[in-house]
Amino acid sequence: TSTVLFRRSFVARFSYLHMKYLFFSWLAVFVGSWVVYVEYSSYTELCRGHECRNSIVSTTVINTEKESSMLGCVLIQLLLRSLQVYSGHWGDLQGVVKCQMEEAPHYDLGGEMEPRKEASAFNKPTKGTSVEKFREMIVGHLKAKVEDQANLADLATHVLSVADANKDGHISLPEARSTWALLQLNEFLLALVLQDREHTPKLLGFCGDLYMMEKVPNSPLYGISLPWIVEVWIxxxxxxxxxxxxxxxxxxxxxxxxxxxxxxxxxxxxxxxxxxxxxxxxxxxxxxxxxxxxxxxxxxxxxxxxxxxxxxxxxxxxxxxxxxxxxxxxxxxxxxxxxxxxxxxxxxxxxxxxxxxxxxxxxxxxxxxxxxxxxxxxxxxxxxxxxxxxxxxxxxxxxxxxxxxxxxxxxxx
Known part of the structure; x- marks a missing residue:
């Protein structure tokens, strides 16, 4: 009888220790994975923030300190947030800075829906291009994107007003090249198309191929965002x-x-x-x-x-x-x-x-x-x-x- 009781006690104690060991092992894996995730995210964010800054500095769009100041580049402060979106300031305004360092995945569709960064290089329009010629470029691009619409001229006029970033009544070459690069992006185009609606955040400004949108405090639409390492355990x-x-x-x-x-x-x-x-x-x-x-x-x-x-x-x-x-x-x-x-x-x-x-x-x-x-x-x-x-x-x-x-x-x- 005592042998049987000893065995039962041993089995119960072993089961308890086994469960305790499994629990703490799982907890250690969870905490360790979370730390690795946070550290890796921070590291990649810093790298991308550096790339975004370098992108602006190295472009031919902004080639003088005066022009850089004019477009508001000096006022952008990138803060870590997510892989392609950063909190920042445009003058006294708070918003999110979007850095299109890579194209959206294009799923091998023979041609890319969202062009690669190098396709949006800051080499258009060329020096000496008139505003009227730039308007024709914009209308032609919009026509290729959305087909021939009766009021494309109105949209082109709005694009030109956006291009005049400092509202001095004159579109400089850096402003024109920035606008042309951004016009290649679906998100920027949609913001222009839905300019009079409230469904897209307001465009606050742009600098090179960075652009700043109004900050939206609540996302996703519903639910809670969790790291993938946590998701697999739930x-x-x-x-x-x-x-x-x-x-x-x-x-x-x-x-x-x-x-x-x-x-x-x-x-x-x-x-x-x-x-x-x-x-x-x-x-x-x-x-x-x-x-x-x-x-x-x-x-x-x-x-x-x-x-x-x-x-x-x-x-x-x-x-x-x-x-x-x-x-x-x-x-x-x-x-x-x-x-x-x-x-x-x-x-x-x-x-x-x-x-x-x-x-x-x-x-x-x-x-x-x-x-x-x-x-x-x-x-x-x-x-x-x-x-x-x-x-x-x-x-x-x-x-x-x-x-x-x-x-x-x-x-x-």
Whole structure:
């Protein structure tokens, strides 16, 4: 009997020690990984900050101290934040400085949606180019990006007003070259196209190929950002629950959701053509203190004309070969082994997919059933928008109306 009791006691003690050892081992791995992550992130940030500064100093755009001062370069202070976005100051204004040191991943589409840095070299326009000739260059570039639109001249005029960085009524060569380099970027182009809307942060200024946008305090759209080393230890169910803990009240979520739906509306057959949303993840969106929706990363919101021109050149053996970003998928024409130009899902379906868990959680009982019905009808949309324009507009309007009715009488509106 005593032998049996000893064995049981030994087994119990061994199990306890085993579990204790596993717990502390896991904790040590977790803490160690976190330290390595933080140290590595800081190191890469410092390197990239150095590269960004060198990029400005070495460009031919800014070649005198006077011009550098004029464009505000001396006032930029880069502070560590994330891999391509830095907090900073433009004079007395606070914002985020975006450093396009590398191109957005282009998924081997035969031609790049977002040109490499060297393609945006500061060698255009050439010395001696008149303002009128520069305007023609801008109109030609915009036409290639968004096709021929009736009011491209108005957009070109706005680009020229932005190019005059110090508002002295004269566009210098450094200002023109900076503007031309930035105009190659999807995000900068979208900020100009949506200049009168509130969905993109305001452009505060630019210097070389750095540009500063209004700071948006809350991102991602919902949930909490964690390092990948932490993510692997968290079960999917717990991760979803954690995401819901870090969300505003439901009326505020409704207002933010209306903002995303309005963005979809604005870039669908908008003033300057249609744009495709090729990464509709929560990380690309955010909101300000008034719960106004904002686009945080617009590199994958691209002109539909540009997308279609590039995707047609892509060779394919299956539909999976015709993917750009995470959300712009077309089909593969197996007779020609070329990708077709029409995306399989419209922007609205992707937006509703992102909003589903966000807006249904905590929805008032008197709207939750109808809201769920409308969202799933929205997610089910397939094919090009042109083929189902009426259904697309109906679902979009129904969703906006349903949400707006619920919050229009409250202070949250």
């Amino acid at each position: 079960p999917a169910g717990l991760r979803r629950s954690m995401d819901q803990w870090f969300t505003p009240s439901w009326p505020h979520k409704a207002k933010i959701s209306i903002g995303l739906l309005e963005l979809v509306e604005d870039i669908f057959h908008g003033t300057f053509g249609s744009f495709l949303m090729c990464d509709v993840s929560t990380a690309t969106f955010g909101y300000n203190d008034r719960h106004d929706f904002k686009v945080m990363d617009a590199r994958y919101i691209i002109p539909e004309a540009t997308f279609q021109e590039r995707i047609r050149q892509q060779r394919c053996d299956a539909d999976e070969d015709c993917l750009y970003g995470t959300d712009c998928l077309t089909s593969c024409d197996l007779t020609k082994h070329r990708c077709t130009p029409e995306v399989t899902r419209p922007n609205l379906a992707k937006a509703c997919d992102t909003l589903k868990d966000y807006i249904l959680q905590g929805a008032p009982s008197d709207v939750s059933e109808e809201l769920e019905k409308q969202l799933y009808a929205c997610i089910a949309l397939k094919g090009s928008v042109e083929q189902m324009e009426m259904e697309h507009s109906l679902i979009l309007n129904n969703l906006k109306t349903l949400l707006w009715k619920k919050i229009s009488h409250t202070k949250d509106s």
